[in-house]
Amino acid sequence: MSYLLDRFIDEKEIIICGGSGGVGKTTTSAAIAIRAAQRGKNVLVLTIDPARRLADALGIKIGNEETEVPLGELGLNAPGTLHAMMLDMKRSFDELIEKISPTREVAERIFSNRLYQNITTAFSGSHEYIAMEKVYDIHRSGRYDLIVLDTPPTRHAIDFLEAPKKMVDFLNAGIINIMLKLYFQTGKIGLKIFRGGIESLFMLVERVTGGEILREVSEFFLSFEGLYDGFKNRSDAVMKLLKSQKSVFLIIMGPQEVNLDEAFFLYDKISEMGLPFGFFIMNRVHLLPEGFKWDRDKKRKLESLIEEDEKFIFDWIEKYISLSKRDREVAMNVISRTKQPLYLVPEFPEDVHDITSLKNFIDNLMSGEILR
Amino acid sequence: MQKSDFFSKRLLWVTGKGGVGKTTVAISLALLAAESGKRVLLIEVSPTSRISRFLGIPEIVYKEREILPDIFALNIDPRYAVEEYMKLQLKFRFLYNRVLKNKLFRIFATALPGLDDLTTAGKIWYMENLKRKDGSPLFDLVIVDAPATGHCFxxxxxxxxxxxxxxxxxxxxxxxPIQDLFTDPERTLVNIVALPEEMPASETLEFAEKVRSLSIPLGVVFINGVYPEVDEERFMVLSQKLANEGMEDVVEILSSIEKKGTMQKKYVKILEENFAPNVVKIPFLFTPSFTREELIRIATIINVEMSVG
Structure with a gap:
């Protein structure tokens, strides 16, 4: 794939690695970033939850600090530079609020709201939202030639694409706030003007939860009133950047059939939203050695060379062959469905926890085979 | 853990990092329980039904149905759970229709953080608590194919x-009552599926710690995809011999399997040290796909391991 990946490294400013959990997204993102540094780029890799030993090996600290990875000291010669950053959700959110709040008091009021505290951690999509927001912010600073985003492990891989819109919709619930204000100011009588569900909704919520939560929700939206435009503008700008030719999306996946639906779902969403797509990366593929043949001669020869109790290796080889067939079938399925290139990365039977193994992983990544 | 102890519970959670084989283990456990004569309910909490994909059956929905003999399944979509919950609160039909169809209600439901998780947990409790007319439980065992550790927590x-x-x-x-069920060691166990690799293993340790801090009982750690163990020295000698005979390609395949097995050893050990005797090792099956047959094989393996352990 070298040429395809290298082309994106050279041409793009943002590479976004998406895909479901457990497919090697973080390691692949780190490897792509290092490759970019080797090609002379000043690159930042933004991650949420890297493997601790990999983070340690690279010297990445928890928190929103852009830490330079001393490639030279680690024995990786690269003309470019590599920075890594591990996103701290809570802090990123606070920083954003500070940035768009008109006054310090407004920000403080929001910080002290219990609902806000929950939202930064519990609102589905808040992690994704803040990751996108951070990419936008750093990109605008112009500090790097390239940003590689390792998307958060979500329940659903597309969550991160929908996060900005969801967030804006959510905060646009100003209408609820108006209703709530009326509810508290005038009591139930005032609500006669609202026919339909709203009155009964509030009655319901109050009955179930007591008035407490309603009051907090109301306060929350009240605090956000002046911030809505800021949110909306930034969110629009984020989407515009992601849709531009400066960005490219890659989908990382595993070779098992059960991964297909999720990958297709994500791919469809990416196309539907008009986001620029690069290619699929299929990790952990069982590749056969080039020109490998498993014929009668070979079996006979192998049989003559091994002991009786080593016969299990026949079984190993045959199983490996069937796995490699399966992997290729799944890969072909992706290509024929999407008409997009797919990159097969051989299974890498080592831990990636230090620079040597990371180096090997990059070699492994670059040694794969492209299907289209 | 003895198999009889394990299956005497009412609610078994199966969680783990993404891609470790939670669904495989959950279905296998359901097969085992059903085989021993239990009426099992398999609950999945996932936006897309993975169980139906594994078994090649029509989508599993919010209403339970029998998918295999004595195995019922349902999928909890939090949206339906919230709706159902609200319906239970609102006695008047005309009211809840007005409320639930309301777009504002949807936004409001998102504004109450944790509402979807609460109603999902509530639905699990509700299903566990369902009774027949004679007062006995409708399901003997509820198995939750839970989301990945973060969400499951x-x-x-x-x-x-x-x-x-x-x-x-x-x-x-x-x-x-939901909290009582979740924390009751006589009724509930949280089981973790892990691969013998760095991230899944360390995440398992962290998650187990967090579950303990909630006073929720931990069950079994299933170490999935364990590669065959080989004598390293002997393997080296053999590889050398084969390479000398020009069979480098065979050596390449063998050594990729051997290397992975060697890499795994350390993590198998870490998991065993932390969770023994409640550890079940499931070998890597080298199978291209997971059909019923493989699931039964895994069930058999779990059965044997648990009977021994």
Missing amino acids: NLLRVPRATIETVKFGPIKNQTQ
């Missing part, structure tokens, strides 16, 4: 968090 924590937040009133009263 939220589900396990939400009853306690809710009780701490609301302190009194109807919500507190409704949440208490």
Whole structure:
């Protein structure tokens, strides 16, 4: 794939690695970033939850600090530079609020709201939202030639694409706030003007939860009133950047059939939203050695060379062959469905926890085979 | 853990990092339980039904149905759970239709953080608690094919968090039995599936610690995809011999299997040290796909391992 990946490294400013959990997204993102540094780029890799030993090996600290990875000291010669950053959700959110709040008091009021505290951690999509927001912010600073985003492990891989819109919709619930204000100011009588569900909704919520939560929700939206435009503008700008030719999306996946639906779902969403797509990366593929043949001669020869109790290796080889067939079938399925290139990365039977193994992983990544 | 102890519970959670084989283990456990004569309910909490994909059956929905003999399955979509919950609160049909169809309600439901998790947890409790006319439980065992550890933790924590937040009133009263079920070692076990690799192993240790901090009982750690063990020295000698005979390609395949097995050893050991005797090792099956046959094979393996352990 070298040429395809290298082309994106050279041409793009943002590479976004998406895909479901457990497919090697973080390691692949780190490897792509290092490759970019080797090609002379000043690159930042933004991650949420890297493997601790990999983070340690690279010297990445928890928190929103852009830490330079001393490639030279680690024995990786690269003309470019590599920075890594591990996103701290809570802090990123606070920083954003500070940035768009008109006054310090407004920000403080929001910080002290219990609902806000929950939202930064519990609102589905808040992690994704803040990751996108951070990419936008750093990109605008112009500090790097390239940003590689390792998307958060979500329940659903597309969550991160929908996060900005969801967030804006959510905060646009100003209408609820108006209703709530009326509810508290005038009591139930005032609500006669609202026919339909709203009155009964509030009655319901109050009955179930007591008035407490309603009051907090109301306060929350009240605090956000002046911030809505800021949110909306930034969110629009984020989407515009992601849709531009400066960005490219890659989908990382595993070779098992059960991964297909999720990958297709994500791919469809990416196309539907008009986001620029690069290619699929299929990790952990069982590749056969080039020109490998498993014929009668070979079996006979192998049989003559091994002991009786080593016969299990026949079984190993045959199983490996069937796995490699399966992997290729799944890969072909992706290509024929999407008409997009797919990159097969051989299974890498080592831990990636230090620079040597990371180096090997990059070699492994670059040694794969492209299907289209 | 003895198999009889394990299956005498009422609610078995199966969680783990993404891609470790939670669904495989959950279905296998359901097969085992059903085989021993239990009526099992398999609950999945996932936006897309993975169980139906594994078994090649029509989509599993919010309403339970029998998918295999004595195995029922349902998928909890939090949206339906919220709706159902609200319906239970609102006695008047005309009211809830008005409320639930309301777009504002949807936004409002998102504004109450944890509402979807609470109603999902509530639905799990509700299903476990279903009774026949004679008062005996409708299902002998409920197995939850839970989301990945992060989200699963939220589900396990939400009853306690809710009780701490609301302190009194109807919500507190409704949440208490859920919390009681989740923390009862006679009824509930949280089981973790892990691959013998760095991230899944360390995540398993962290998650187990967090579950303990909630006073929720931990069950079995299933180490999935364990590669065959080989004598390293002997393997070296053999590889050398084969390479000398020009069979480098065979050596390449063998050594990729051997290397992975060697890499795994360390993590198998870490998991065993931390969770023995409640550890079940499931070998890597080298199978291209997971059909019923493979699931039964895994069930058999779990059966043997648990009978020994």
